[in-house]
Amino acid sequence: MAKGFGGMPGMGGMNMNNLMKQAQKMQKQMEEAQASLAEKTIETTSGGGAVKIVITGKKEIQSIKIDPEVVDSDDVEMLEDLILSEVNAAVRQAEEMANSTLGKITGGMGNGLF
Numbered sequence: 001m002a003k004g005f006g007g008m009p010g011m012g013g014m015n016m017n018n019l020m021k022q023a024q025k026m027q028k029q030m031e032e033a034q035a036s037l038a039e040k041t042i043e044t045t046s047g048g049g050a051v052k053i054v055i056t057g058k059k060e061i062q063s064i065k066i067d068p069e070v071v072d073s074d075d076v077e078m079l080e081d082l083i084l085s086e087v088n089a090a091v092r093q094a095e096e097m098a099n100s101t102l103g104k105i106t107g108g109m110g111n112g113l114f
Helices: 016-039 076-106
Strands: 041-046 051-056 061-066
Touching: 016 051, 016 076, 041 076, 051 076, 061 076
Parallel strands: none
Antiparallel strands: 041 051, 051 061
16 A cells, blocks of 8 residues: 555545645634634624623623613512523524534534534
């Protein structure tokens, strides 16, 4: 087997240089996509706009806005529930955006890892 990797059984005749170039290209595309995700934001609201969350595509919360009308010292638990619900919704949407963006590069391979 003096042909090297390209001639090894199971490699399908793939040229290792081409494989390395493809991997490097994919890595560059992934880096560019991740930088793009860091710049994109999603805004979610709950409670009829009582709580607004802005999150980046990298799942970093940029801001939380609370309508002063919903701040009731006698019902802090409701406000906590609204915030918790909206943070979780924002993270899910950011994750979906990241998986969609990165999945275009990986062809779906590795979705959920980002």
